[in-house]
Amino acid sequence: MSKAEPKTILNFLAGYFDSLKDLFDIQTSDGLIRKERLQEIMKERGEEILPQLLDYKIIRKLGDDYEFRDTYYKLFEFILNEFRPLLPETIQKYEQSISVLFRKIREGISKDKLILGQRIGDLYNEIKEFSEAVEKNTIRLLNETRELKSNVEKLDYQEKVRKASFWIDYYITPLNNILDINHVESITNKLFDISNYVNVRRLNFEDELIRLQFEKLYTFLVQTNDDLLRQSKMLTNELLPLIERIRTESIILTGWIEFLKQPHRAPLPKVFKVERTYPYSNDMYLNAKEYLEQFAIDETIFLEDPTMLSDKWVFNKDLYKARMMDQLPLDSFFEWCGLTLRSDYEKIETDKFFALTALLFEDGISIELASKDDRQLINTSNMTLRVPKLKIARYGIS
Missing domain, CATH: 1.10.10 (Arc Repressor Mutant, subunit A)
Known part of the structure; x- marks a missing residue:
């Protein structure tokens, strides 16, 4: 042959x-x-x-x-653009292979450079396969969900509910868990750890060839992390809401989607009917009369005084700096900000809270971070802030 x-x-x-x-x-x-x-x-x-x-x-x-x-x-x-949907456990296998390769790279970082370079290349390929598998699954799930929403297959209500539950239980929810950056054991979380390690090695590794491989892997990881975050948002913001709205049947939507798939197989419907009106016709006279009569209505109009706008709050830095200096030393600067605002205004407004943080840049004070892991929550009017515990003292005084 x-x-x-x-x-x-x-x-x-x-x-x-x-x-x-x-x-x-x-x-x-x-x-x-x-x-x-x-x-x-x-x-x-x-x-x-x-x-x-x-x-x-x-x-x-x-x-x-x-x-x-x-x-x-x-x-x-x-x-x-027709991909076979992979079960999440099939995609999950990449977690093991990626973790093993990353561990071997770290263990052999000072050993044979040829083996190290090959492992970096294998890790690159494994991450690429994982990313492509996730992208294909997301595309297929999106297409399946849209067709289910438009009911192209003319399914009855119970069958639509059964099929929607199937996609959610076996594909969408498990895949979303794999991509959840907040889950410690998720593949996406591991890729962020790998990215941090590779970022350091691409800058300080002594061998130029290996350093260039780390540079290529890091660039790819940055792009992959962005892609996976986008896929996760698509699952959360588009697929799940679409599935939840399957109760809303739409005959018009079904027909329109079918028409768009093969627009040349059926004549284009006349959506708008064009008519020509002459100025001397009765219709023209009646339409003009109706238009003018709407302005001839004589009715009383009441004008109200505009509501007085509240005075805009202006941050008095000298005042609050003096109050802070009087209370030094402070065990927690951000806690003091919250207590001060609550005392003055009964609640902590976000813009006022951030204005007070400008006092950290004033002269005459020293700042000490109590602990990197020590965080406290400050609840403002519209958000919850997780801030470090900063000790404030007069400059030169411990």
Whole structure:
């Protein structure tokens, strides 16, 4: 068997694309291409392409049946934007492989440079595969959810609820947990840890080649973290709300989506009817009369004085600095800010609180951080602030 020219294979894919797409749809639906189905497709289209399919290694035999080789199957997935949904536990396997590679990189950071470089490359590829798997799943889930919302398959209400629960329980919620940055064991959280480590190594590693590999990995990790955050927001902000709104049926939406998929198969409906009106017609006279009569209504209009605007608060820095200096030393500066505002105004308004923090930059005081892990919560009018505990004393006085 002679190797076919690349252009020959590409021309074959383009020339018989419709037949190949039919075979792709069959394998996506049934898991493989039955011999009988393959023969039906070739008979319907009048094409005998099985020898080329095998010769170009597009499909392979599986007993008496056939299946696409993985490379070509992924190509059609990408071209048609139709991806097989992966169970979250299938995606979760990347957590183990990424963690093992990262651990070996850290343990062998001072050992053989060739092995270290290969592990960095393997980690790059593993993270890329994970990112692509998440992106494909999100695209598929989004398409499935939109079709469920528009009820393209004409499902009854109970079937829609069952299908929506299926997508939520087995795909959307577990995938969202994998991407949750606030979960300590999530893959996304581990990628942030790896990113921090790689960021240091790309700057201080002595070997230039390895340093460049760390630089490439770090750039990719920054982009990947942004992509995963976007996917997570899409799951939370778009997919789950869409699923929750499946109770709202929409016949118009269903028809419109079907029309947009194949707009040339049906004549375009006339949404607006254009009419021409002449100035001497009765309709023109009546319309003009109606328009003018709306301004001829004589009714009493009452004007009210505008509500007096409250005085804008101006931060008196000298006053509050004097009050702070009188109460030094302070065990917690931010707690003092809150107590002072509550005493003056009965509540802590956010803008006033931030204004008081400007006192930290005044001369004559020393600032000490009690502990990096010691944090306290300050509840303002519209948010909760988690701030460090800062000790304030007069400059030079402990």
